[in-house]
Amino acid sequence: NLPVENAESLPTALTAMGRQIRTNVARRAVVLPTGSEIIAGQVKDTNTPYLIDLLRSEGYTAEAGPAIADDLDSTIGALTEAGLKGNGLVVTTGGTGAESKDHVVEAILALDPAAATPYVVHYHRGQGRHAKDGVRLAVGCVELTTYVALTGPHREVRLVAPVLVRGLKQGLSNDRLAEEMANLLRAELTDHHRSMAGH
Numbered sequence: 001n002l003p004v005e006n007a008e009s010l011p012t013a014l015t016a017m018g019r020q021i022r023t024n025v026a027r028r029a030v031v032l033p034t035g036s037e038i039i040a041g042q043v044k045d046t047n048t049p050y051l052i053d054l055l056r057s058e059g060y061t062a063e064a065g066p067a068i069a070d071d072l073d074s075t076i077g078a079l080t081e082a083g084l085k086g087n088g089l090v091v092t093t094g095g096t097g098a099e100s101k102d103h104v105v106e107a108i109l110a111l112d113p114a115a116a117t118p119y120v121v122h123y124h125r126g127q128g129r130h131a132k133d134g135v136r137l138a139v140g141c142v143e144l145t146t147y148v149a150l151t152g153p154h155r156e157v158r159l160v161a162p163v164l165v166r167g168l169k170q171g172l173s174n175d176r177l178a179e180e181m182a183n184l185l186r187a188e189l190t191d192h193h194r195s196m197a198g199h
Contacts, residue, residue: 025144026088029055029062032078034095034104035152038067047093047150047157058165060089068092068104075107083111083145089168090145094152096120097135104149108138111147115140116178120151120185137185139178146174151185160184 031051037043048064055062068078075095082090095104108115120135137160138149148164150157160181167177 022144025086027060028087029060029089029091030065030082030085030087031055031062032065032068032082032090032092034068034070034075034092036070036101038094039069045093046154047152050154050158051091051093051161054161054165055089058169065090068095070095070101070103072103072106072110075103076110079107079111079147083142083147088144088146089148091148091150091164093150093157096137096149096151105136105138108140108147108149111142112140114174115147116173116175118178118182120182121189137178137182139174139181141174150181156185156188159188 031048033045033048035043038045045067052062052064065082066078068075079090079092092104095102105117109117115138117136117138120137135151136149137151138147140147146168150160150164163181163184164177167180172180
């Protein structure tokens with residue numbers, strides 16, 4: 001039993017403890033690559049080492065998680081597990097495209113129906129391999145964990161990752177953070193198309 005004289009200080013102690021737990025969790029990050037090509041070793045994962053170095057340089061305790069298979073249930077399971085392990089930040093790369101094998105955005109929406117999922121580029125569904133109408137990013141939250149889905153190309157990850165870290169530090173809303181990253185990618189795609197048209 002708690003001595004009566006300590007009872008008044010208990011709420012303050014619990015609040016401080018809760019704050020400390022939230023701070024510790026917020027600084028723990030895991031990076032999860034996605035895709036059968038990475039699992040099979042056909043594609044070298046350059047995103048994970050880059051993101052881990054960046055996050056560590058910003059004071060996070062960051063580690064690589066296992067690559068996620070291209071199906072919705074596996075993706076939801078891997079994201080949930082990463083959150084339950086006490087990671088305040090879970091970042092995925094790839095699996096955000098318009099093909100039927102891309103499920104990361106849908107998985108984050110399954111965990112957080114209010115997640116921000118702005119389009120980077122729109123496609124016509126059913127054209128070529130496009131089973132969906134575009135490429136999207138996602139930023140969602142479940143309790144103490146923020147889930148972020150980045151696109152797969154390394155150039156794009158390098159472009160948006162510093163914005164992600166800065167936005168988290170500034171406490172930007174999920175919508176604002178996702179939109180800032182998507183705007184950068186949209187501008188990059190526009191520049192890329194312009195330079196291609198100029199050739």
